[in-house]
Amino acid sequence: MQSAICNCLYTIEAIPGKSHGLIAATTIAKGTRILSEFPLFKVPKGGNSKKRVRDSISDKVAVLPEEQRQTFLSLHNSFEDEDGPVLGRVRTNALPLGSNATMGGIFLESSRINHSCNPNAQNTWNDNLQKLTIHAIRDISKGDEITIFYLTARRNRSARLRALQTDFCFTCSCSLCSLPLDQRKTSDERWDEIHRLDSSIGSGTGILSAPLQTLHDVHKLLDLVHDEGFADASVPRAYYDAFQIAITHGDIARARVFAERAASTREILEGNDSPTVQRMKSLATNPTQHLAHGLSQKWRTTGDDVPKELANDEFERWLWRENTTQVSQYADLRSETAFPLFDDLPEENDISLEFYESTDGFSYRPRKHWCFLAEIIDVENFMRLRLIVKDKAGRKVPIAFYTESRGLEVDPSYIQEGFTVAILYAEQHGFLDLSVGIRHENPTAIKIVPLPLDELLTLSDKVQQYATELKGVRTCQGCNQKAATLKKCSRCGFFWYCDKSCQIAGWKEKGHKADCKLLKDPDLQRLFLMKWNVFEDYYRFGMTV
Incomplete structure (x- = not known):
């Protein structure tokens, strides 16, 4: 390869099969500005007649100093037969002057940078400088060719090859396109x-x-x-x-x-x-x-x-709001991903892509599980059971029972103010009286927990603290010491203790007697044990996890 132009970072050299290109003259660190360059002249991108563009470009080339004109004419031309010596070179070598720009520019050096689908440099128009800048997007070794990406969208190999052939008349053989x-x-x-x-x-x-x-x-x-x-x-x-x-x-x-x-x-x-x-x-x-x-x-x-x-x-x-079940063996009932507020529930007659997905564009199914939690604050029982509940944010919501028995299937001893309702796959429903609430139809999708909502959430906090294993270590509920050899409560299977004395302390002094009774309920266990972010089939209360 024969060197034509050289600066401290690169040389412009003839490259077999590619006309000329830029070669790193030294190791170039990621983030280095390799060059910044004013355009030789600017050209419109699309929207103009070819003759008008050709005439405009010819006029600009004609007034260039001879040395610059000869350098321009030495640029590669992929469209010689179609567009002639001037317009063809512009089509081949113009670089965009910004994202979604209506203007392109011809550059004596930057325009010689070749394409790769796996480039090591980035071209950007800097409005402050009114220059095109080229930066290394990863470390470039001495002797490596400096490359940029010509296309506006990244696609699979076939799509890239078609676009490059159409727009630039070459077949790419870069490392990405040449993979086995x-x-x-x-x-x-x-x-x-x-x-x-x-x-x-x-x-x-x-x-x-x-x-x-x-x-x-x-x-x-x-x-x-x-x-x-x-x-x-x-x-x-x-x-x-x-x-x-x-x-x-x-x-x-x-x-x-x-x-x-x-x-x-x-x-x-x-x-x-x-x-x-x-x-x-x-x-x-x-x-x-x-x-x-x-x-x-x-x-x-x-x-x-x-x-x-x-x-x-x-x-x-934390940053990406990943489901807490990914870092804990037990779900956190405070999570608004698995246990959304009423205002965040999907609407009954609308497809929310946060809750549903489709493989064919026509039929939809849940992409995850979710459960609405709210505390009963009032009970109405005229024609059908109707509960007024308050969710974790304090939003008051009606739940109307449209089951076959209109709510009679629910144990009356559980229909009490201060108890917590859990409804799987709940959706917002607009009633004829213009109120918005939940229309409950499936008896196996509801569970009433004999506990106020804030106490249920406190129980969830305890489960996170005393049931979760982190790097092989758990926390004793009796003394709060962390250890890898704790013993599990044989009744509920959730909380762990150093020894019998710690278990007694947890039982008598820290409320585990009441908590243990609640946690023995298979349906409540299900709230903590379900894999909320993985949907394979519908869960129902009464099923085995």
Whole structure:
């Protein structure tokens, strides 16, 4: 390969099968700005007649200094037969001047950077500098070719090859496109899923209608991109998507973290003088300046609510609102994922993608299990049983029994104010009197626990503290000591003790006598033992877990 132009970071060299390209002249660290360059001239992208564009470009080329004109004419031309020497070179080498830009630019050096589906550099138009910048998105070894990604969307290999052939008239043979068949299949499956998730997230509908599912989709997309070994603009864009979901629902704590990550990952690609990086840093400092703040207070937090002492894995689970059953052997009844508030329940005549999924686009089934918890505050029994209940947020809701027996199947001794109702797969229903509540039809989907809701939630807290094993260690309910050799309560099977004296202390002094009686109920056990985030079939009270 013959060197034509050289600076301290790269040389421009002839590359077999690729005309010319940029070769690293030294090791280039991730985040390094390899070059920044003014456009030789700008060109419109689409929307103009080919003749008008050709004439406009020809005029610009004609007034160039001779050396620059010759350098332009030395750029590769994939469309010589179709568009001639000038327009063909522009079509082949123009780089976009921003995301969704209507203008492109021709660059004497940047335009020589070749494509790879697994690039090691990122091209970005910097409005502050009015220059195109090229940054290393991973460490580049001396002698490696510097590459960028030409296409606007990442797809599977077949789709990429078609787009590159149509738009640039070449067949890609990069490392990603040249994978062995079995690895290529795995990669293509990842990119198909990334494309699906990106399209779903990008539609914006899930931010309000299914925020938790959309947030989890963003997390899954980032995991897939990481598995593919990519660190391009899709990473900060995904963090910004997560930021928008959080701030839309008043979650300032998580919004701040997501904005910080969007800023830091984009700074690697664009530099600290990038206007987008500066905007992300501003949002990290004050997330509430975003226009979506205040649309919902569903996840309301403050900036001080970011946990400071969690291990990395635990922090990530907090950040992405992962189901607590993933870090505990027992469900947390305070979780609004498995035990949503009434206002977060799906509507009866609407398909919420947070609760339902489809494999064919026509039929839907739950994507997870959920259970509505509320305390009875009033009982009406005219024509049918009607309970007025209060959920964890204090929202008062009617539950009307449309079972075959209209509520007579419920043990009257359990229909008491102060007891807690649990309803599996509850949905919001609009009644003819214009009230909104729950229309209960399936007798096996309801359980009444003889305990006020706050006491049931306190019991859940105890289960989290004294039943959960963490790294092989549990906590004794009698003395609060942590150990790996505790003994389990033989009655309920939930709480653990150092010895007989600790069990007696738990029984007499810490309320386990009453708790144990409750926890022996198979249906209450089910609330703690069910795998809420994995749906295979409907659960019903009275079934064995």
